[in-house]
Amino acid sequence: APIEKAIEKAYHDWPRADTKGKPFQYGTAGFRMRADLLPSVLFTVGILASLRSRKLNSNTIGVMITASHNPAEDNGVKLVDPMGEMLDQDWEYWATGLSNQSDGELLRNSYMHTANKFNVDEAKEARVIFARDTRPSGDILVKALIAGLEATGTKYIDFGIATTPQLHYLVRATNTQNQAQPYGEVSIEGYYKKMSKAFAQAMIYSTPRGSISVDCANGVGAPKLKELVKYLPSDKLRINVINDNIDDPEILNKQCGADFVKTSQVAPPNLNIKAYDRWASLDGDADRIIYWFQSEGGIFRMLDGDRIATLAASFIGELVKKSGLEEQIKLAVVQTAYANGAATKYVERVLGLKVDFTPTGVKHLHHAAARYDIGVYFEANGHGTVLFSERALKQISKHEPQSPAQLEALDTLKALTNLINQTVGDALSDLLLVEVVLAHKEWTVEDWLGTYTDMPNKLAKVYVNDRGNFRTIKGTAERQLESPPGMQDRLNDIMRKYKEGRCFVRASGTEDAVRVYGEASEVYDCEDMVGKVTELIA
């Protein structure tokens, strides 16, 4: 039992931090908190990754060290499964268990317990790859992770600084190298090569739309987008990389980036913004993107995840039709209850596509989207992608075009299957996707915004004694409360008073608060309704 012994011994170098009785928990966003509390967690994540790899016949597991849009002093860690998906939900419990052991012997027992539970064969090789964002705390966290990997005799590769979606790409590429169709070359360069080739192909039959400015939140998206630009055809798109200072850790995500613009609904300060110029903001690990622009008089207009989903669905739907594949390939859009009602209506009535709803959280959306031939999913906050099923990919590759027009559409569709990151929402891939669609439709940002008018809406946060009291009914995509008892009836009474009023309440999965979302056809009604509901639950 050399592994158990090595774990117990290494624990002394990476003892559990004192969190004042608060347990660590692998949640929606993995482990995420103040960076100084995290080293022991990274050590145990290394141990868990080794178990997961051995359990999955030595497939390579990914570890990404990032706290995304959180402030600079935070950090976090997430595990990536072999095809580039998020860690299997059943394993979150075991990741949590390992992270909370407060001495070497307990950790050793927890390790053995987990290994037994999953019948892990220690004789098998364990393989892990990892990367981190630009946060300075990444250095020490990498050391802690490596200690866990070495104690368990795991083979590992450090990919240095990368975006979260790049690490997901690398995991899938690694595990498909021996297959007929590897996902791509196992290198960050391979990621740029695949994406830029697909982008050039997707742009062949289109009219370039000039330049876009990208606010990179002073995070990892900045150096990585600059790299990507070197591979892109410069006559097709010019990209200005803005907020690219990664040397001053304090300004990461500060008054800039996707989360800032989405939450505060204003442009980042101190930028040189011309009316109607196209802008986009990435978050701190480049898995989210929000488009925006300013109209005359500096009025801020946002094109969020709902808008990207509708744009992508409309274009891909058209391509499927124009290729002559309409009968064979069905498209659906997956949303959460936070999607604006106008976006849902637009997809159903104007695009004529099915809309499916899931609870909040990318893993739910991703799983639902994977059930369709082509599944488009985005959270309103700008995280999302488009999934092509094996079946759809086969149909697309074997289809014989019947006319030059069908050939064009089919070529563009094929290019999109390579341009769009199939593992996870990817801001760089989504950026190029949007640019392709705008170029094909010959649309300005105003044309795009003009496709439908958002319902007035409001998102409020309420601090309650125990958010655990707020539970939603399964199958309602969190739109209906089952507890506290009687609360849903009272909500219904309030909603009924407003024209097209819709309101729902759920406990946040990432913050100690309850969220209230409401929409109504008038701004005043919406404010009033959300105010009344907030009073009711506070």
Ligand code: NG1
């Ligand atoms: P919670 O805190 O569970 O509402 C938030 C976002 C989600 C998702 C996760 C993970 C809203 C309303 N909720 O979840 O969309 O992105 O964080 O980052 O924006």
Ligand code: ZN
């Ligand atoms: Zn992110």
